[in-house]
Amino acid sequence: MTAPDNNSMHMLEEVTAAGRRARAARPSKAVPLAGLALVVLGAMPFYFRWPSGAGWSNSSGVSRLSGYGLVEHPTAAALYWLVALPLAYLLIVAYLVRRGSTSGVRLRARRVVGWGLSLFAAIVVATVIVPQLELLPGDVLARGLTPLFAISGGIMLWGVLDRDYANFGIGSLAMAASAVANLYNLENPILAQGVGFDPRYSLLLNLALPGIVLAIGAITVAARDRTR
Amino acid sequence: MTHPTHALDDVVHQRTRLGILAVLAEADSVDFVFVRDTLALTSGNLSRHLTVLADAGFVDIEKKCPDAKARTWISVTKRGRAAFKAELAALQKIIDQATGYTKGK
Numbered sequence: 001m002t003a004p005d006n007n008s009m010h011m012l013e014e015v016t017a018a019g020r021r022a023r024a025a026r027p028s029k030a031v032p033l034a035g036l037a038l039v040v041l042g043a044m045p046f047y048f049r050w051p052s053g054a055g056w057s058n059s060s061g062v063s064r065l066s067g068y069g070l071v072e073h074p075t076a077a078a079l080y081w082l083v084a085l086p087l088a089y090l091l092i093v094a095y096l097v098r099r100g101s102t103s104g105v106r107l108r109a110r111r112v113v114g115w116g117l118s119l120f121a122a123i124v125v126a127t128v129i130v131p132q133l134e135l136l137p138g139d140v141l142a143r144g145l146t147p148l149f150a151i152s153g154g155i156m157l158w159g160v161l162d163r164d165y166a167n168f169g170i171g172s173l174a175m176a177a178s179a180v181a182n183l184y185n186l187e188n189p190i191l192a193q194g195v196g197f198d199p200r201y202s203l204l205l206n207l208a209l210p211g212i213v214l215a216i217g218a219i220t221v222a223a224r225d226r227t228r
Numbered sequence: 229m230t231h232p233t234h235a236l237d238d239v240v241h242q243r244t245r246l247g248i249l250a251v252l253a254e255a256d257s258v259d260f261v262f263v264r265d266t267l268a269l270t271s272g273n274l275s276r277h278l279t280v281l282a283d284a285g286f287v288d289i290e291k292k293c294p295d296a297k298a299r300t301w302i303s304v305t306k307r308g309r310a311a312f313k314a315e316l317a318a319l320q321k322i323i324d325q326a327t328g329y330t331k332g333k
Binding site for chain 1 (some may be wrong): 234243247248250251252253254255256257258259260261266267300317319320322326
C-alpha cells in the first residue's frame, strides 16, 4: 500500500476511535425510553374497566381523554396523562441536561421533549377542547389511549432528527403497538382460545403492549451503548 | 480520470481537525475540555484548529458562563457535517482502491 493509502487508513482508524469515545460519553437514550415505558405501564391502575352489567359514565370535559366511558375512573385516568407525561418529559430534560453538562457531551433535550409535548398537546386539543370538530376518528378515541401516539411519535421524530435508526425503529414499533392498543381488544386472541378472561382487565393488556415495547427498546439501547 | 485524493478537503483533511469533527459529529455540542482531552491536545493547539474550522463555517463555538464558570461548547454545522461525511467517503474510497490494487497483484 502506498503512503497516501496508509495515511488514509490510519486517519479512518483515529476518526473511528474518537467518535467512539464521544458516543460513550453522551447521555444514554435508554433512560428516557425507560422513563416513558414506566409512564405507560404506570397508567394501568387507572384503566380498569367497568364490571359487567355496570353502567358507563358519560365522557365529558377532561375525561374525554380517557375514552368513551369504558374505564371506572375516567377523570383520574385523564388527569394521570395530563400530569405524568409532562412530568416525565421534565425529568427527561433534567437528565439530558445534567448528564450532558457533567460528561461534556450534550444531546439537545428539546428534540424529544418538544415533539412529544407538542403531539400530546395536539391530542388534548382534538379530544378535550374541540371534540366537536371530530379531528380524530371515534374508533381511535374509544379506549382512551391516544397519549400513546404522542409518546411513540415523539420517539420516532427524535430518531429522525438525531439520525438514530435504533431510536426511530423503537418509536416505529411503539407507534404500531399504540395503534393496536387504540383500535383492537387485545383480549380477543385469549378469548378465542376459550380461556376465561375478566373483561375488567382488558385495557391493561392494551397498555402492556406498547409499555413492553418501550421497555425492551430501552434495554436494547442500553445494551447497544455498552458495546460502543 | 481523477484520483480519490482530489476529493479530500484541505480544511478537513488534517489529522487533528478530522478528529475534532469526528467527536462533534456524535453529539449536539461538546465541551472544549472534552475535545481537548479526547484528542490529547493542548488548549492553544485546539483553539487554532477550531478557528480554522469556524472560519470555514464547519463549527459553531459558544461560550457560556453557568455559575461563574466559563465553558465553551462546540457544535458541528450542517456544512461541517456534510464536509466530514464527504471526507470519510473519500478516505474509504482511497483505501478500497488500494485494497483492490493489492488484491489484483
